[in-house]
Amino acid sequence: MERYDLLYRLYEEFDTDRLRAYQEFVDLFPPVDSRVALDQWHDASTELDELKGDVSDAFPNVGETFATLASHATRNQAFNALDLYTKHGRGINVLVLDVDETLRSAGNTDNEIPRETLHLLTRFHDRGMPIVICTGQTLENVKGFLIQGLGNELVHSGDISIVYEAGTGVFTPGHGADTKQLLYEGLDDEIREVFRRVRSGVLSDAPEDLRRGCHLQGNEFNVTLKPNFETGSDDARAVIDDALVYLLDLVESSVAGVVGAEEDVAGYARAYYGQTDPEIHDVLAALDERADVGAEAVPEAFRALFERIDVAYYEADAAEVGSLELNKVAGVESAFDVLGIDDPFALVMGDSKSDLRVMQWVDDHDAGIAAAPDHASQHVLDHVTATDRLVFDRGDAAEMLRTAFALTQFADLD
Known part of the structure; x- marks a missing residue:
């Protein structure tokens, strides 16, 4: 407890708010071509050194560290940091x-x-x-x-x-x-082909309301639909919910094409991702778009690729397909x-x-x-x-x- 006691003393006996204010001024002072401003910065720097010196002199062996600590961290931040160090026994590297x-x-x-x-x-x-x-x-x-x-x-x-x-x-x-x-x-040809199919059809094959309500972000292995409405709004939520359902079906049809099972499409992606992600499950339920089959009915060929593909939902913000690898x-x-x-x-x-x-x-x-x-x-x-x-x-x-x-x-x- 000795270190806690020293820290308590530091923030009780010294004007650490003033010390931090001087430190912030010295650190963030904008470059200016003004003699008066430069003199002000020099005075603040001198005062900062004196305040740090007072702290350093008051804490033998740990004074310099405590002076640095007090000039950068509030009382709460310092005690939180000490709690973290006590718990984990090491610092950030x-x-x-x-x-x-x-x-x-x-x-x-x-x-x-x-x-x-x-x-x-x-x-x-x-x-x-x-x-x-x-x-x-x-x-x-x-x-x-x-x-x-x-x-x-x-x-x-x-x-x-x-x-x-x-x-x-x-x-x-x-x-x-x-x-x-x-x-x-490092990705193999099979997963590359899935993403090629998803990417090539994501907007061209989308219903008109999605094409008008979303725009495409991402890259070759990350396909993200973002709303053309203010993030968090009711319109954004509605279009992203629809985009999620569309992407699930697009992933399924793309996987079906890769594994040679174009005729065997029955809501497998909705079933699989609805089981693995509670948020996706809730969206499908709210829209009454749940699969007619259970996750246990997903064929192994589909499951093997679904396990390598991430479908993510961000409420009123984005619907996304990405590679888990x-x-x-x-x-x-x-x-x-x-x-x-x-x-x-x-x-x-x-x-x-x-x-x-x-x-x-x-x-x-x-x-x-x-x-x-x-x-x-x-x-x-x-x-x-x-x-x-x-x-x-x-x-x-x-x-x-x-x-x-x-x-x-x-x-x-x-």
């Missing part, structure tokens, strides 16, 4: 971060990664911590905003890896022949291999089912902790709440990153 609705949020960050979040990522990088960006976006999009936000030198430092298109590929600059890994090259877990494992992380203990931050698989993977392997924004999918929130309860406010990834940074400080003490 790699960050695994989703982008959309995690690092940035269309809800309250203008869909940009906030400067505070970018600065914290830079601080982690300066400590030598690898960062894995794990997203469904294309490589070009991710590289563009990372270079803009973090700088070309950091992105190409050799400690940044990008898992893009939800696991289709992994890009880790600075690693020679391993810089770009195309994970889809090209997922974020496979991408993260490949990124760890390239980065040389043999014994990971990751902070995984995300909001969707694809992120949940990574969270479950690190939990199963005692290889990290998981955090999510409070608007994440219910399955993600259920997992996060059941593990370490690391839920942060929408658009405030910095809150969680500060807790993680405090965790690294406690690990440094040992």
